[in-house]
Amino acid sequence: MASTGDNEEEYYSSPEEAEGAADDDDRMSFRTASNESDNDAGADDDADADDCLYGNSDGDDDGMYDEYDGDEEEGLEEVDEEGGILDEMRFTATQYAVLTMDEVRARQEEHTARVADLIALPPALAAAVLRHFKWSAQGVWERWFSDEHKVRDAVGLPAYGDAVSVAVNDAPLTCYICFDAHAPGEMRSAGCAHFYCRGCWSGYVRAAVGDGARCLSIRCPDMACSAAVVRDLVDEVADADDAKRYGEFLVRSYVEESKRIRWCPAPGCDRAVEFDGEKCTVQLDAWCACGHGFCLACGEEAHRPVACDTVREWLEKNRSDSETAQWVLANTKHCPECRRPIEKNQGCMHMTCSPPCKHQFCWLCLGPWGKHDGGNYNCNTYNAARAEGKYTKEELRRAQAKASVDRYLHYYERWGAHERSRQKALEDTAALGKDGAQRRAVAAAFGVVETELDFLEEAYRQVAECRRMLRWTYAFGYYLDDPAKRDLFEDLQSQADKSLERLHECAEKDRVKLVAEAAGEHGAVADKYLEFRPKLSSLTTVARNHFENMARAFRDGLAEVEVDPAVAARRAAAAPPPPPLDDVDDEDFFEELRM
Secondary structure (H helix, E strand, C coil), X not given: CECCXXXXXXXXXXXXXXXXXHHHHCCCCCCCCCCCCCCXXXXXHXXXXXXXXXXXCCCCCCCCCCCCCCCHHHHHHHHHHHCHHHHHHHXXXXXXXXECXXXXXXXXXXXXXXXXXXXXXXXXXXXHHHHHXXXXXXXXXXXXXXXXXXXXXXXXXXXXXXXXXXXXXXXXXXXXXXXXXXXXXXXXXXXCCXXXXXXXXXXXXXXXXXXXXXXXXXXXXXXXXXXXXXXXHHHHHCCHHHHHHHHHHHHHHHHHCCCCEEEXXXXXXXXXXXXXXXXXXXXXXXXXXXXXXXXXXXXXXXXXXCCHHHHHHHHHHHHHHHHHXXXXXXXXXXXXXXXXXXXXXXXXXXXXXXXXXXXXXXXXXXXXXXXXXXCCCCCCCCCCCCCCCCCCHHHXXXXXXXXXXXXXXXXXXXXXXXXXHHHHHHHHXXXXXXXXXXXXXXXXXXXXXXXHHHHHHHHHHHHHHHHXXXXXXXXXXXXXXXXXXXXXXXXXHHHHHHHXXXXXXXXXXXXHHHHHCCCCCHHHHHHHHHHHHHHHHHHHHHHHHHHHHHHHHHHCCCCCCXXXXXXXXXXXXXXXXXXXXXXXXXXXXXXXXXC
């Protein structure tokens, strides 16, 4: 537990630590540590031993669930409702709104009507003005009243006076496209003096609509006239199908040209997400009603807590190197004990080789699982190989290229592994959902009603979210160069990873084991279920708190760490950096692997 002041919140890394505090306070508290406060004086005594001061401490969690008190669940729920973590999550959710196509259309019409009243134009012409300014009412306000004449000219409105979206001939006229004579009321213009018959207008609009979204920018057919053709005129002269397509292009323009709305990028989804502001300029994950998450700032998949620039850089590197990386990873995964090829078919990283070997190891680092189980979960840390001895120029180039590739593969493997585990967790979430087949089977095995298993579905949802967040931290770690911040980053990442593995293994393996024991032991299984439910609920909360704490540290730029300059100098002297890689192109090494 770490405490940073009288008014600070406290963070517990395990239910047992919180239980110890509860003995004094008569209640549990699961909250994140403050990232903005100074460390108290007591932390200074530990600085020499650890070299760095962190905003939270890593308690010893060994055997944290050997003895579990199920009465803690109620306390967890109470504090969750009061704590800062859920308040922050609720605030984030209010920063955007998910809209259906009909809601987008209604929002566009409401937006247009307000601007039409402001600049005293018909709604169809106001929509043309708004589209010229990327659907920004602020842009219309600033430019219309500072230089109305220039705006009218750019949009295609009369220079002065009232403007109309459709004009009807009041005398017999000849259409200058088909050269047929028409009676009064049979011809239309775009508010200008150039009237054409309905048939010619219909063909003109059909050709424009067939050309795609550019139909929204068409002008009067007269080459010397710049009058804008807008929605009102299209609805009058075009057939139903063309008018409908024009309306769809107009609605899509409201989303695609606006700075504050994005379509959900999930295949087959027609919803949009609107940011509560003029423009989203910082990383902000939004979750569509279809279940897909993406960033409102850059449009990439949800990547909290990592910044958009890092994500773009990482994805660009993957596009060039991932094919070789996937080949290496797919062909070099063997049991460290017997070298038998291993296929990962479940979500957690705890692997057990098939009989007779039965060796237990970590899928990511291939280390014995016993070390991880003892609280030394550090396979997230990249240990760069140090160049030793003398090399020829070619040997040095090869060694540097191989080190670069190995480093990339380290982060890429973990980035990909957590995504595969996330997909497995999502599949399990669906199977344990309201209509899932596994939900009915688990309820029957435990002898409970299906509605009592919501906690299990929530656990898997939390696992999927944590896998997603942890996945992107490896992209961040690949580009992190500051040694002091790397220490804090890897410490936070390790704590979060450890709590996630405990949660996922409990939800996955403990659940399967209990269901398998259900036959003929209903009484004993019922007792175990009463232990399993609060344990899993507690692990869900602990994992959520760890990851929210990590996200806050990322948001603050990992500013919690304070490093003594003398300590930093000793580190630099003790561990000199590897030879510079500026002149090394690891594509040569990738090319040799492909051959």
